[in-house]
Amino acid sequence: PQSAEFKGNDKYSLQGGMYRCDTCVPKIAVKADGQDHAVSGSPYIDTTNVQEVNDHTVQITSKKNAKPVGSTKMTVSEDGKTLTTEWSFISESGKEGSGKTVSERVGEATAGANKISGTWRPGKVEDISASVITITFKATTDGLSMSDPIGDSYTAKFDGKDYPYKGDPGTTSVSLKKIDANTIEETDKRNGKVTAVIHIAVSADGKTMKFAITDKLHNTTANWTAEKQ
Known part of the structure; x- marks a missing residue:
């Protein structure tokens, strides 16, 4: 993407030998x-090792x-104000992805705890x-198909009905609605429960695409801008 911005905080604690x-x-x-x-209740993991x-x-x-x-x-910086999170994953199809997120501390650090503790x-x-x-998006009759390198894919019509979502254990179905000629609303679900609502808008010149993502599980939002390849 060209750019990304997020709303919503992360909260961690590591104190007395316990991670939360x-x-x-x-x-x-x-x-x-x-x-x-x-770890129970996650579609992605069943154990974690901290x-x-x-x-720090x-x-x-x-x-x-x-x-x-x-x-x-x-890793927390020496002044305790910046958290750098280096992450990687292996998708259900065996494909790898990785990246780095830089977060700023909100409020005070937790006394006597590992410096990752607090709100970020x-x-x-x-x-x-x-x-x-x-x-990759491709137009279909009355709808759209999506695929990506890590194995996620769907083919759905603009009729608001649920269609299968493949490759992501946390998403089992997707529905699409056409808002206007350049804008689509995508609703992702897991076992019938809405997990995310995504507004996808293409610029008038067709060169950029904006994703406004509302994460219903974590109560956060993210905005991504992508360039056409």
Whole structure:
């Protein structure tokens, strides 16, 4: 994408040997002892392993069915005000994606806790692999098909009905509505429950596409601008 902006905060805690992510869905609370611990309720992972590297660095490795599916390294700056999160994942189809998110601290740091503890506002996204930010749309009769390099895809009509969404364990169906000649509303669901609503708008010259994403699970929003290749 050309640019991205986010609204909504992340909240973490690592204190007394326990790691918590209060803004994760589902919430995570496990021992930070470098061992695999069960996580229930997530379509993406079933265990997570949290290792406290030092007082300002945490390494998290997640698995599903005993296979590694995600890695996150969180590092806080010396002044305690900036959190750099280096993340990578392996999609259901075995494709890899990675990137880096830079967040700013909101409020005070938690006394006596690892410096990752507290509330963080995501800002810049850097070093994102092409697999994560490349998306292909094709017009179909009365609808649209979407595919991307990490294995996500759908073919749906502009009739507001649910159609299968493939490749993403967290999304099982999608519905599309045409707002106007240049704008589409996409609604993503998991087992009938709305997980995200995305407004997709193409510029008048057809060179850029804007995505306004409302994440219903995390109560956050994100705006992406993409350039036509």
